[in-house]
Amino acid sequence: MDRSVSSSVEEGPVYTHQTMRLEEGMALECGAHLAPLEVAYCTYGTLSASRDNAILVCHALTGDQYLAEPxxxxxxxxxxSRMVGPGLPIDTDRFFVICPNVLGGCMGSTGPRSLCTETGKAWDGEFPPITMHDIVASQVRLVDYLGIERLFAVVGGSMGGMQALTWVADHPERVFAALPIATSPFHSAQNIAFNEVSRQAIFADPHWHDGHYRDFGAIPARGLGVARMMAHITYLSEEALSRKFGRRVRKEAATAIPAASSPSLFGEMFEVESYLRHQGSTFVRRFDANSYLTITRAMDYFDLAAEHDGDLSAPFGKCETRFCVVSFSSDWLFPTSQSRLLVRALNKAGANVSFVEIESDRGHDAFLLDEPDLDRTVRGFLNGAAEHAGLTREEAL
Ligand SMILES: CC(=O)SCCNC(=O)CCNC(=O)[C@H](O)C(C)(C)COP(=O)(O)OP(=O)(O)OC[C@H]1O[C@@H](n2cnc3c(N)ncnc32)[C@H](O)[C@@H]1OP(=O)(O)O
Ligand SMILES: N[C@@H](CCO)C(=O)O
Structure with a gap:
């Protein structure tokens, strides 16, 4: 295994993450074998001598390993960065925090841009389908590599929460505490539907080239941008959009209806349109379309109960993990009802679970924003669990 700190200085950004490289790779659920396997990750804080203070933070769909640094x-x-750091709710004076880029991603972990050793070319559109179990299996390799037997906690929002649940389902003995936030034990029909619209926007782009756009020196920027614009609406709420933009129109125009003298229907733009275009174009600069397709599909496949004949309590039957399930009242993408379903199943399984629904009108992405109730919940849960784990502040320092 090779541990390298990437520092590409020829051009573009200088990455400060580390990379685990496993030459033998790993088998995927679909039967394909990925070799080598690379997992790019960042860490914060210090691993205690007894290696018992590690928190794995799992990122969401388009996140990355840059959790608490630029x-x-x-x-x-x-x-x-408002959640993780010295003295912050995930306190790096106390905990050793690991954040890996997901398998299938485009920030250094093995994904569609990686080289396929069989063909000697990048996988691009031929990257095999992956599941949440595969993503977690790659993280297990990383945790093993770091010499950590049991994680003190696994924390994640949205798709990060799906990974936290999968960790406990697959490796109950290796997770002391789990904090799934704004997530669900399955991807709903509505969410699959939104993902499908995003994917179709990518496929409709003339630069798509069946996923081999890089061979043509192109990217399906319009399609990926539209995909993000549509998805971004689902991360907010009607209240948040109204508060941010209302019906305001860009520039001096008092109305969005073009004046008779204006020949164009789109001469002026609502602020909300401008905002979405900005979200779309900045996204295209940082994300790969094939990664987007790969990861959205992994989310769609996710359904813990279906793997156990419809019994959602079954995957948690043997776990002693302590859970804190968190939802946001205005999250219509991963609504509170889905968190309640999870909590009921955990209770049925006899798990130790607490549940907090945080009042917020900011929608799904509230977990990324300044929400003091979330901070208090995360801090309280982790510190309480640390006491139960017998983790002393001194030990971790
Ligand atoms: C979860 C993970 O694991 S990581 C992935 C998370 N990151 C993302 O999703 C990135 C994109 N998402 C966002 O920006 C999300 O809205 C959040 C939740 C992360 C941030 O929310 P907020 O702080 O409320 O920022 P907001 O949604 O207002 O967006 C601000 C951006 O919109 C731009 N903007 C605001 N109004 C307008 C407008 N009328 N026209 C054009 N652009 C606008 C701002 O200039 C700013 O641009 P910048 O990000 O390039 O600096
Ligand atoms: N906005 C976040 C959360 C989506 O669930 C992301 O893009 O990853």
């Missing part, structure tokens, strides 16, 4: 690609702060 993202070299975008120049923006890490996506949870």
């Amino acid at each position: 993202n070299p690609l975008t120049g923006k702060p890490g996506w949870w």
Whole structure:
């Protein structure tokens, strides 16, 4: 195994993550074998001598390993830098935090842009289908490699929460505490439907080339941008959009209806349109279309109960993991009802579970925003679990 700190300085951003490379690779659920396997990751804090203070933070659909430090690609702060750091709810003075880029991603872990050793070319559109179990299996390799037997906690929002649940389902003895946030034990028909619209937008782009766009020196930017615009609406709420933009129109125009003298229907733009275009175009600069397809499909496949004849409590039957399930009242993508379903199943399984629905009108992406109730919940749960685990502050320092 090779542990390298990437530092590409020829051009573009300088990455500060580390990479685990496993030459023998790993088998996927679909039967394909990926070799080598690379997992790019960042860490924060210090692993205790007894290696018992590690928290794995799993990112969502388009997140990455740059959790609490500036993202070299975008120049923006890490996506949870308000949550993870010294003295913050996930306190790096106390915990050792690991954040890997998911399998199938485009920030350094094995994914469609990686080289397929059989063909000597990048996988691109031929990358095999992966599941949440595969994503977790790649993280298990990383955790093994770091010499950690049991994770103190696995934490994640949205698809990160799906990974947290999969960790407990697949390796109950290796997770002391789990904090699934704004997530669900299955991807709903509505969410699969949204993903499908996103995917069709990509397929409809003339630069798509059946996933081999890089051979043509192109990217399906329009399709990927539209995919993100549509998906981004689902991450917000009507209240959030109204508050941010209302019906405001860009520039001086008082109305969005073009004046008689204006020949164009689209001479002016609502602020919300401008915002979505911005979200679409910035996304295209940081994300790969094949990764988007691969990961959205992995989310669609996710259904823990279906793997157990419809019994959602079954995967948690043997676990001693402590859970804190968190939802947001205005999240219509991963609604509270789905968290309740999970909590009921965990109770049926006899698991130790607490549940918090946080009042917020900011929709699904509330978990990424400044939500003091979320901070209090995360801090309280982790510190309480640390006491039960016998994890002392001194030990972790
Ligand atoms: C979950 C993970 O694991 S990581 C992945 C998470 N990251 C993302 O999803 C990135 C894209 N998502 C977002 O930006 C999300 O809205 C959030 C939740 C992360 C941030 O939310 P907020 O802080 O409320 O930012 P907001 O949604 O207002 O967007 C701000 C951006 O829109 C731009 N913007 C705001 N209004 C307008 C407008 N009328 N026209 C054009 N652009 C606009 C801002 O300039 C800013 O641009 P920048 O991000 O390039 O600096
Ligand atoms: N906006 C976040 C959460 C989506 O679930 C992302 O793009 O990953």
